[in-house]
Amino acid sequence: MFTFVLALLMLLAAVAMFAVGKSKGRGRALGLVPLLAGGVLMAMACTTIIQAKNVGVLTTFGKPTRSLNAGLHVKAPWQKVTELDGTKITNKYTGEERIEVRIGDGTTAAVETAIRWSIVGEKADEIYADYRSDDVNMNVREALVETVFKNAINAVFGQYNPTAELVTVDPNSDKRLNFVPDYDGLAAEVTESMKQRVADSGGYVKIEFVTLSGISLSPETQKKINEFQAEVARTQVALQAERTNRAQAAANKALSTSVSNNPNVLVSRCLDTLQMMVENQQPVPAGFTCWPGQSSNLVLGGNGKN
Missing domain, CATH: 3.30.479.30 (Band 7 domain)
Incomplete structure (x- = not known):
């Protein structure tokens, strides 16, 4: 509205200068300045530009009249445009x-x-x-x-x-x-x-x-969760240890049963041990044998002469 009033004043000044200029040659030339300024201000008062993505609300004396999309629009000088942000x-x-x-x-x-x-x-x-x-x-x-x-x-x-x-x-x-x-x-x-x-x-x-x-x-809630998770972890460790012990006991029982039913299992393990002793150059006791109920005077790994 201020722009419109200022434009009117400039135009009136131009008219006055033109009127005076009829009697004075320079008056008409000086009147071009307020005429051009008034024209520019009037164009500004009668147009508005809405930015991309935004929406303009045109109001007449405070009452919404219509909405304006992005771009250049013509309006009455006494109308006001409020731009709303339409971006995301x-x-x-x-x-x-x-x-x-x-x-x-x-x-x-x-x-x-x-x-x-x-x-x-x-x-x-x-x-x-x-x-x-x-x-x-x-x-x-x-x-x-x-x-x-x-x-x-x-x-x-x-x-x-x-x-x-x-x-x-x-x-x-x-x-x-x-x-x-x-x-x-x-x-x-x-x-x-x-x-x-x-x-x-x-x-x-x-x-x-x-x-x-x-x-x-909250610290209270987080503490409850942390303590519960720790208890679950300890429970899982204890359960796993129990499962391991049961599995080991079952394996020992199976081995014991196989040994009692087949003494050759012990003989096989004994021979493996004996081989390791020979490879490591460890002395083997005299009369040592892996066969139960037998004796032997054979000495393995000795370097003595008859």
Whole structure:
């Protein structure tokens, strides 16, 4: 509006200079300057350019008239255009900005997450009317996305209980406990919750996707999980040791049975031992024999002369 008023003043000045210039030759020449300046200012007041991906809301004395797509548009000088960010925006919540939630076991946790969204251009007029402020884009971001997103995150994680797996484990079961959160599944739940909440609030924004990159549990919850995992590990070690002892006992029993039923097993082992003694040049006792019930005066490995 200021540009329009300034353009009118410049044009009036040009008209006055032209009127005076009828009697003075230089007056008409000087009148070209405000005429050109007034023309440029009037063109600026009657046109607007909307940036790519954005949506413009044309208002007449504060009332939304229509929305404008990207490009050059002509408007009345007294009309105002408010540009809404129509690009895909990603809100990231990491580090100190992680979202604090209360999970299913009653403790708190911090969630690292991100959400991508964009406004619905067809509803730009309604968005402007409902969320008009000095900075409409920031107001939309805070009211339509951030607040609703935190509510959706808390609703989903209120059902998430990482200590639900802390149950008695069947020693004979091959099932392995997994305490890694299902990030994809939780993200899908949050996405659906966001889409429903946004639709209920007017459908002014479109949710592209939600990602979850980490969950920091409270020290109490993490301690419970760590202690339980340690106990499971000790149980598995003890069970494995028991299985090993049973297997060794079964093997010894089988060997004992084979020896009692077939003495040749002992003879074979004795001959192997005897061969090792000879190869290592160890003295073999006189009369040594591997056959039970027999004796021999043969001495192996000796270097003496008769």
